[in-house]
Amino acid sequence: MNIYLVGGAVRDQLLGLTVSDKDWVVVGATEQAMLDRGYIQVGNDFPVFLHPKTKEEYALARTERKNGKGYTGFEVDSSQTITLEQDLLRRDLTINAMAMDEEAQLIDPYNGQKDLKNKILRHISPAFSEDPLRVLRVARFAARYHHLGFQVAEETMELMSLMVRDGELDHLIAERVWKETSRALLEPAPQVFFELLRECGALRVWFPELNKLWGIPNPAKWHPEIDTGVHTMMVLQQAAMLSDDLSIRYAALVHDFGKGLTNPALWPSHRGHEKLGIEPINALSARLKVPNHCNDLAVLMSEFHSHVHRAFELKPSTILNMLNRCDAWRKPQRYQDMLTTCKADARGRTGFEHIAYEQADYLLETLDVAQRVDVQEIVSDGFKGKDIKIKLDEKRTQAIAELKRNTPVPEAN
Known part of the structure; x- marks a missing residue:
């Protein structure tokens, strides 16, 4: 069997960015062969394994064929005959469809390196439209790499708009939408995520x-x-x-x-x-x-x-x-x-x-001065029950008023 580094790790390495997570694809193996080598199976929908030492993810090369609505309606084939090129073809963007072999040689069947150089986010094939979650993913990548000058390819924006018009995004579930949204909110330019969703019509569906x-x-x-x-x-x-x-x-x-x-x-x-x-x-x-x-x-x-x-x-x-x-x-x-x-x-x-x-x-x-009011002193003065809260509010108000008197008011902005 042959093992390849794939996806984001290859992309970010070529961009000169820090690589935090590594994903691997295994070509020519079976589930039993992976288990025999000590890998731990964790994937439910398709064969994914954890390396026995590094705990990094290793997935059998696979193809996916649409057989329903939304992002879950797929038939998966992970047989030994699936090639690396077939596995890369099922991915979303060209810049995410590159691989490196064990000698660090780049394998780039869909011109991802060229799009990386030209700062283009471009879908690989019409199969992109089979997974509506990819509309949100592209917008998230645009938010992540906006500071580097990346733009979504015109034909990809057109396809995303078509997917929205066809009602594909209606079949997403809330948890997946929030997961992508929360990740996008934490990107360097989160506003780009929402601007792109508005441009393709997706914003009105979920937001x-x-x-x-x-x-x-x-x-x-x-x-x-x-x-x-x-x-x-x-x-x-x-x-x-x-x-x-x-x-x-x-x-x-x-x-x-x-x-x-x-x-x-x-x-x-x-x-x-x-x-x-x-x-x-x-x-x-x-x-x-x-x-x-x-x-x-x-x-x-x-x-x-x-x-x-x-x-x-x-x-x-x-x-x-x-x-x-x-x-x-x-x-x-x-x-x-x-x-x-x-x-x-x-x-x-x-x-x-x-x-x-x-x-x-x-x-x-104002919070600081109000917190300095000693409630124990109020209790020691004989106040009880609701009167403690009344007196506490009174003293806190006085403390804030004193601060206000001694604070110059800046010009309105």
Whole structure:
């Protein structure tokens, strides 16, 4: 049997990037032959094995033939007669269909190296359309390699659009969509993922709440980019620059969903969009089965981001109410994550990309001074039951008020 390094490890090695995971294809072997050599079988749908020492994945060369809808309707042939070229042909993009033999000689039957050099993401064959998950995968690769100048080939975009029109994406399951989405959110340019999905029509299938934001105007004074969809992509880009945290990036993505529900007759004003956004955020999170920690931060971001932007105008009692509602006492990191997301929101506007955003520092100080209030001292003074909480809020409000008096108000931005 012959063993070849394949896929992403070959691609990233040729790009000069760090190779983290290695996948191998075995040609001319059987399942029993692999087991006899000590490999551990882990694949259910097709033969995949773990190396007995390195634990890297080794898969028997295989072909796949479509026999149903979605990404699961395939017949797999992993017999000994399957060649390396046949195995590579079933893959999605030319740049992912290269292999190296044990002497590190490149095997490139579908011109992946040429597309790598020209920075093109191109599908290998019409069989690409048999797996709708590949629409999301291509968009994710575009987000990963955007900083290197990669673009999706025109014919691949046309095929992706056709797959959407044919309803193929309707057959995906939520867990797979979220897995691709969460990975895309953590790429260097996550906004590219959603922009490409919008371009091929896929955004309206799984992300209708996001898709409807394009074309909704904002006040030009505060949003020179005007369009809410454009603004959202700019915020996500800023969030990616500020943090690697998935929940922050997700909150940035969905923070303005409420603007899709405001009265068009009142545009570009969006009064009340903060609380209006909670229902569509919950709807998207439920549809994709988004983890609770991501949804929780997203909901808080929607409800309070305007408060944070106006931090220096807020009354001490309003700030305390926000701290209570955010449960900042027990979850200070989540509160800080909300402030980070607000900074991304403030910077995600044309001409505002480098503002200092003093609001975040100020509101962290309000939490700090409020936390210094000693509840044991209140108990020692004889307060009991509900009166302890009333007195605690009173003292915390006073501490915030003192900080406010001693804090200079920066120019509005």
